[in-house]
Amino acid sequence: MINICRVFCKAALVLHPMEKSLPRPEILVVVKLWPVYMEMLREAFTVHDRIHVEDPAQFAELAPRIRGIAASGEAKVPESLIKQLPALEMISVFGVGYDGVDVAAARAHGVPVTNTPDVLTDDVADLGVALMLSIARRVPQADKFVRAGLWPSGPFPLARKVSGARLGIVGLGRIGQAIARRAEAFGMSIAYTTRNKKPDCPYAYYPNAEALAHQVDFLMVITPGGTATRGLIDAKVLAALGPKGYLINVARGSVVDQPALVHAVTTGLIAGAALDVFADEPQVPAELRAHDNVVLTPHMASGTWETRRAMANLALDNLQAHFAGRPLLTPVP
Numbered sequence: 001m002i003n004i005c006r007v008f009c010k011a012a013l014v015l016h017p018m019e020k021s022l023p024r025p026e027i028l029v030v031v032k033l034w035p036v037y038m039e040m041l042r043e044a045f046t047v048h049d050r051i052h053v054e055d056p057a058q059f060a061e062l063a064p065r066i067r068g069i070a071a072s073g074e075a076k077v078p079e080s081l082i083k084q085l086p087a088l089e090m091i092s093v094f095g096v097g098y099d100g101v102d103v104a105a106a107r108a109h110g111v112p113v114t115n116t117p118d119v120l121t122d123d124v125a126d127l128g129v130a131l132m133l134s135i136a137r138r139v140p141q142a143d144k145f146v147r148a149g150l151w152p153s154g155p156f157p158l159a160r161k162v163s164g165a166r167l168g169i170v171g172l173g174r175i176g177q178a179i180a181r182r183a184e185a186f187g188m189s190i191a192y193t194t195r196n197k198k199p200d201c202p203y204a205y206y207p208n209a210e211a212l213a214h215q216v217d218f219l220m221v222i223t224p225g226g227t228a229t230r231g232l233i234d235a236k237v238l239a240a241l242g243p244k245g246y247l248i249n250v251a252r253g254s255v256v257d258q259p260a261l262v263h264a265v266t267t268g269l270i271a272g273a274a275l276d277v278f279a280d281e282p283q284v285p286a287e288l289r290a291h292d293n294v295v296l297t298p299h300m301a302s303g304t305w306e307t308r309r310a311m312a313n314l315a316l317d318n319l320q321a322h323f324a325g326r327p328l329l330t331p332v333p
């Protein structure tokens with residue numbers, strides 16, 4: 001469907017003589033984007049890359065002509081920016097999470113927002129499981145051990161078994177369910193919490209993260225970010241997870257109370273943590289970087305060539321659909 005739209009849109013841009021003579025829509029890129037996606041945007045639009053921060057004087061001149069914003073999952077699009085763009089027609093997010101966009105303000109200004117759901121689900125679930133295995137089996141630590149020449153004076157300390165263990169998932173949406181399917185193959189018992197209990201879901205439901213944390217060995221966080229989930233994983237939840245429990249966060253740094261997490265891993269309140277996302281990216285607290293029972297990755301859960309291409313196609317297709325007068329493919333609810 002998406003590829004068909006892409007072909008039609010390209011055909012329209014290439015073949016229609018009237019459209020050829022029309023000025024290309026001007027869009028503002030608000031964050032450093034993947035270069036391949038930037039090239040795709042430049043082929044279709046007149047692109048102003050971060051001029052609102054790099055060159056405010058030029059931005060003031062161009063602002064009345066900007067009709068679209070290209071953002072990412074990490075980007076910020078506050079109401080103050082939306083208000084400065086009187087011709088703004090849409091915001092396209094290269095990512096499924098849109099917590100950085102003030103969607104209510106966009107809606108109030110009649111500006112739809114799109115994101116890239118589904119195409120990245122498998123990769124994010126894969127990395128969630130990889131992080132769980134990495135922290136439990138201490139894969140990065142074992143790698144360091146061999147590289148440092150410590151094997152001859154080994155053995156490497158024993159680790160924690162994952163197969164058959166208890167997994168709690170905070171947020172059982174597209175990605176949470178994909179993680180659960182993978183965990184089933186490991187013979188794990190699976191439980192979850194969401195605001196709304198899922199009818200027909202075979203897994204045990206708990207009404208909140210603290211109740212869930214009491215019952216599991218691994219707590220996997222995969223909710224959206226934003227104000228509704230800020231600090232959802234707090235000191236109480238970490239205490240409930242306990243000294244044998246591991247936290248894995250592939251959602252957003254804001255969902256976990258980071259100072260409470262630093263305290264929990266450095267004092268042994270929990271056994272360890274594996275984290276792809278942080279409160280103030282790309283800054284990672286020194287205590288986490290120094291601690292042995294922590295695995296850290298740089299917000300890379302969707303970072304494969306295949307998935308980033310699919311995300312770029314979908315984010316671009318949404319922009320092109322809008323400017324061609326066609327329905328948006330994946331508007332946020």
Ligand code: NAP
Nearest residue numbers: 097171172173174175194195196223224225250251301302
């Ligand atoms: P989704 O399908 O919308 O699922 C979100 C789930 O979170 C739903 O089950 C929702 O259920 C639950 N939820 C929402 N608020 C909650 C709360 N306060 N407490 C408990 N559960 C809550 O979204 P998705 O496609 O799975 O993506 C989830 C998130 O993953 C994204 O928004 C993004 O932040 C993150 N992500 C991270 C990366 C990365 O690179 N690390 C990549 C992609 C996505 P209810 O509505 O019933 O509560």
Ligand code: 8YV
Nearest residue numbers: 072073074094095096097302
């Ligand atoms: C980023 C993400 O968007 O989809 C999301 O919500 O957080 C990621 O996929 C990606 O890293 C591009 O910035």
